[in-house]
Amino acid sequence: MGQLRVGMVGYAFMGAAHSQAWRTVNHAFDLPLSARMSVVCGRDEDKVAAAAAKLGWEGHTTDWRALVERDDIDLVDICTPGDTHREIALAALAAGKHVLCEKPLANSVAEAREMAAAAAEAQANGVRAMCGFNYRRVPAVALMRQLVAAGRIGKIRHVRAVYLQDWIVDPNFPLVWRLRKDVAGSGALGDIGAHIVDLTQFVTGQSITKVSALTETFVRQRPLPTEAAGLSAAGNGSAGFGQVTVDDAALFLARLDGGAVATYEATRFATGRKNGLRVELNGELGSVAFDFERMNELEFYDATLPTTEQGFSRILVTEPEHPYLAAWWPPGHPIGYEHSFTHEMRDLIAAIAAGEDPTPSFADALQVQLVLDAVERSAAASAWVDVEAVLAPV
Ligand code: SOE
DSSP: OEEEEEEEEOOSHHHHHHHHHHHHHHHHSOOSEEEEEEEEEOSOHHHHHHHHHHHTOSEEESOHHHHHHOTTOOEEEEOSOGGGHHHHHHHHHHTTOEEEEESSSOSSHHHHHHHHHHHHHHHTTTOOEEEEOGGGGSHHHHHHHHHHHTTTTOSEEEEEEEEEOOTTOSTTSOOOGGGOHHHHSSSHIIIIIHHHHHHHHHHHOOOEEEEEEEEEOSOOEEEOOSEEETTEEEOOSTTOEEEOOSOSEEEEEEEETTSOEEEEEEESOOTTOSSEEEEEEEESSEEEEEEGGGTTEEEEEETTSOGGGOOEEEEEOOSTTSTTGGGSOSTTOOOOHHHHHHHHHHHHHHHHHHTOOOSSOHHHHHHHHHHHHHHHHHHHHTSOEEOOOSSOOO
16 A cells, blocks of 8 residues: 655644544545654654654654655645745645645635645646645535535525634633734634635535625733643733734625525634534525534424424434445444544545545635635725635736
């Protein structure tokens, strides 16, 4: 069996989730290529050495520029904050490496356009690039897409999506990188709003064409962190205070090109909601609804049934006939958040082995970036704004 030798840059929350996926994908799925966890990269020698041991990487380095040039690396997995996605992806693509880049693709449309163009150029040489919108690979979400594609809810009238978190409700939570525009590009909008933009376009097969938005920053100053990892941090103000330069919440109305109207809400101030990603589609023949905090279930309403039999059914998405589930446990044995990343790596490896382009591509991720940009422009103008075309006018 051929090997796919992986070099991963970054080892915090996403790096840990990706490591779990690289460790398990070839044990769960029969694939023509076997992922080899060759090297993990981070800025601090001691910390990245410890991460390599903990997460199961053969080697470690502090030099991503050298990593992307190594002859014994086939794929670069970018798990860093958004301000480094562009430079690492462009270097890796230029070196002929396949690339998996965490979402959102970039911190600006300009960066995303450069990355999509570089990926399109590298594609001619058989180099593949994918953006890590992992929730597409939750079986219940993939089933939602199948039901919609099969016409089971008919023409979609409403799309309703929220992504609700509450990890920064405490005003004393420190100013971590996700709260700094220079590092993260935006706040809730790009971090979790990007997920519901991608997910709703994926399940409906429709694209957002115009938006009307508002954003809010509830807490504008926070203590500087003395230490931080993933969504946890420490800092009591002894290191000073800093300005929050991103949105805490982004809400917007949207029109999709298939005729649906939509509402979106991405916030980190939904007190009590920990990872509340919910999507509901209402069509002329029925409805379908997903709630990530009940990720092994899908609610389905079939309006073609006799009226006396109509009602929301709860589909337990654990049958071997459901997407990805044949690889796991018997019916009734749920899977978890980390499985969405294993499924992401499965699809990426299968595409590379087949000489095909994985989805979502960098062009797909650019389109999400264009929606995020339209939301920010709409919020600034307090007006409806069109989403720019993926193909910029020449
Ligand atoms: C923080 O909001 C975060 O870790 C996101 O960055 C991830 O993409 C999401 O899956 C979980 O929450």
